[in-house]
Amino acid sequence: MNVAVxxxxxxxxxxxxxPVPSACCVVLAAVVVVYAQRHSQLESHTQYERVGADVxxxxxxxxxxxAVTWTANGTDIDESHLNGSYLVLKNVDLSQSGQYxxxxxxxxxxxxxxxxxxxMPPKEPVLMCRSNNYPKGFYCSWHLPTPTYxxxxxxxxxxxxxxxxxxxxxxxxxxxxxxRYLQLFSTVxxxxxxxxxxxxxxxxxxxxxxxxxxxxxxxxxSVVAKPVPNNPRRLEVSWQNPSSWPDPESFPLKFFLRxxxxxxxxxxxxxxxxxxxxxxxxxxxxKEYIIQVAAKDNDIGTWSDWSVAVHATPWxxxxxxxxxxxxxxxxTSASTSSFMAPPTTKICDKGAVVGSGAMAVCWTAGLVxxxxxxxxx
Amino acid sequence: MAAAESPSAALRRRDLCxxxxxxxxxxxxxxxxxxxxxxxxxxxxxxxxxAAVEGVPLAAVERWDxxxxxxRLLENLxxxxxxxxxxxxxxxxxxxxxxxxxxxxxxxxxAVLLQVSAFAYHLEELLRLESxxxxxxxxxxxxxxxxxxxxxxxxxxxxxxxxxxxRELAQWAVRSVxxxxxxxxxxxxxxAAPGLAESP
Numbered sequence: 001m002n003v004a005v006x007x008x009x010x011x012x013x014x015x016x017x018x019p020v021p022s023a024c025c026v027v028l029a030a031v032v033v034v035y036a037q038r039h040s041q042l043e044s045h046t047q048y049e050r051v052g053a054d055v056x057x058x059x060x061x062x063x064x065x066x067a068v069t070w071t072a073n074g075t076d077i078d079e080s081h082l083n084g085s086y087l088v089l090k091n092v093d094l095s096q097s098g099q100y101x102x103x104x105x106x107x108x109x110x111x112x113x114x115x116x117x118x119x120m121p122p123k124e125p126v127l128m129c130r131s132n133n134y135p136k137g138f139y140c141s142w143h144l145p146t147p148t149y150x151x152x153x154x155x156x157x158x159x160x161x162x163x164x165x166x167x168x169x170x171x172x173x174x175x176x177x178x179x180r181y182l183q184l185f186s187t188v189x190x191x192x193x194x195x196x197x198x199x200x201x202x203x204x205x206x207x208x209x210x211x212x213x214x215x216x217x218x219x220x221x222s223v224v225a226k227p228v229p230n231n232p233r234r235l236e237v238s239w240q241n242p243s244s245w246p247d248p249e250s251f252p253l254k255f256f257l258r259x260x261x262x263x264x265x266x267x268x269x270x271x272x273x274x275x276x277x278x279x280x281x282x283x284x285x286x287k288e289y290i291i292q293v294a295a296k297d298n299d300i301g302t303w304s305d306w307s308v309a310v311h312a313t314p315w316x317x318x319x320x321x322x323x324x325x326x327x328x329x330x331x332t333s334a335s336t337s338s339f340m341a342p343p344t345t346k347i348c349d350k351g352a353v354v355g356s357g358a359m360a361v362c363w364t365a366g367l368v369x370x371x372x373x374x375x376x377x
Numbered sequence: 378m379a380a381a382e383s384p385s386a387a388l389r390r391r392d393l394c395x396x397x398x399x400x401x402x403x404x405x406x407x408x409x410x411x412x413x414x415x416x417x418x419x420x421x422x423x424x425x426x427x428a429a430v431e432g433v434p435l436a437a438v439e440r441w442d443x444x445x446x447x448x449r450l451l452e453n454l455x456x457x458x459x460x461x462x463x464x465x466x467x468x469x470x471x472x473x474x475x476x477x478x479x480x481x482x483x484x485x486x487x488a489v490l491l492q493v494s495a496f497a498y499h500l501e502e503l504l505r506l507e508s509x510x511x512x513x514x515x516x517x518x519x520x521x522x523x524x525x526x527x528x529x530x531x532x533x534x535x536x537x538x539x540x541x542x543x544r545e546l547a548q549w550a551v552r553s554v555x556x557x558x559x560x561x562x563x564x565x566x567x568x569a570a571p572g573l574a575e576s577p
Binding site: 182183184185186188212249250251300 | 402405426435436437438439441442544545548549551552554555558559562
């Protein structure tokens with residue numbers, strides 16, 4: 001195609017143009033076409049090998065004694081790795097994953113290409129099943145304890161008694177599926193088997209459980225803790241049922257509240273069988289507290305994880321203005337020649353006293369204060 | 378068209394449901410304790426699977442949330458009447474097998490039997506409140522050509538059946554709490570409990 005483009009452009013150039021650049025373009029285009037043709041004939045291989053294995057690659061149909069060049073990700077491989085035309089990689093590690101190509105010695109004709117993926121067979125997967133939305137259903141999630149570095153596929157089967165159940169894969173996250181309960185209150189156990197397979201091997205794990213054992217709500221939401229005005233030892237805590245719990249009226253939750261001052265390690269605990277609020281009445285005055293709540297179905301299952309922690313400090317009285325010697329001292333040391341009564345000294349406040357008699361008392365007190373201030377200058 | 382429930386009937390129903398929930402909750406706790414003691418003293422494996430035994434009412438139910446109130450009460454009543462007979466039989470077998478050697482287990486069985494009987498009576502009260510006829514118990518009427526008595530079980534079979542009975546009873550106790558909570562809910566349309574205000 002490129003050759004055609006160049007040929008059509010040829011008449012555009014003036015007759016006086018240098019013929020050398022044109023010839024080079026034609027040759028370059030020819031090389032590109034041939035390269036594309038030759039590469040399009042090769043199949044794409046992917047080869048999976050275990051870490052630590054010895055790998056021998058054959059250069060397509062080339063004889064053992066043929067002269068070849070191997071490259072890894074475009075970089076020539078040293079001849080020390082060759083056994084005739086075979087490439088030998090001993091004790092491969094993860095860094096040796098990549099594209100390996102073999103070229104015929106003289107023509108540089110690509111004879112073989114493969115994508116080497118070094119990895120490991122899967123270890124026994126970790127499987128967990130839980131019902132956080134009882135009685136609707138439950139979900140199972142899984143992961144591998146160590147990476148394999150190559151693609152894995154997972155297959156999950158769920159059996160209840162003799163009945164196979166379908167675990168519908170979640171779009172997000174990918175390693176999770178969910179099941180709707182078809183029956184409730186069954187004593188028959190559920191058996192969940194997860195099989196993981198990759199090109200280097202397979203492994204599986206099985207969980208067996210009954211309906212009640214896996215019920216575990218999500219933590220309570222929107223936990224709020226507030227001081228109670230005029231109560232230095234109280235904190236009001238409120239929260240909401242987890243939004244994933246579908247029917248708290250028919251399947252009520254009970255709650256566990258824990259709290260401690262930040263300066264101590266010991267938690268206080270309170271179990272609450274109903275309601276979504278509680279007042280702590282034994283808080284240390286003035287100390288910041290950390291508070292968390294957990295939830296559990298009233299009758300079955302296990303406690304949720306702890307909620308997000310909230311912090312609160314009980315109400316404290318605002319410090320009143322002092323009329324002590326210390327305050328008078330402070331005022332006089334800061335003042336110049338003129339004396340000013342401290343602002344909290346309201347004895348001369350005309351709004352606070354009534355009558356001429358009170359005014360006389362007011363002025364007398366002011367003189368006493370003035371005398372005091374003189375003593376401490 | 379269903380008639381609305383009178384306020385006093387609604388109060389009585391809620392009261393009966395609340396007490397029933399407490400009864401079922403206590404019963405479940407005692408059955409779970411009894412189950413642990415039974416497994417240990419009978420030398421059984423707690424995780425052993427027990428096939429469904431004839432005559433033991435299964436708590437498992439499909440479409441539980443779609444059941445009417447009447448269905449819930451009737452199924453509960455039938456179950457607890459059956460458990461009453463099964464527990465009485467277990468108690469008898471226990472006395473035959475062990476005599477006084479295991480009085481503690483016998484006492485625990487008797488206590489649970491009492492609670493089961495009380496709960497069955499409670500359910501009958503709820504049914505009467507709903508003006509539903511309380512169904513007669515099976516075997517009340519003599520039948521000339523009744524089914525032959527089941528063959529006597531071996532000792533080990535008796536123990537396994539006992540395990541199955543207690544396990545199902547524990548499940549029923551949880552189900553009963555849930556059923557009564559549903560019954561206690563006022564219906565938004567008629568003010569009656571959901572499913573109870575329908576025609577028989």
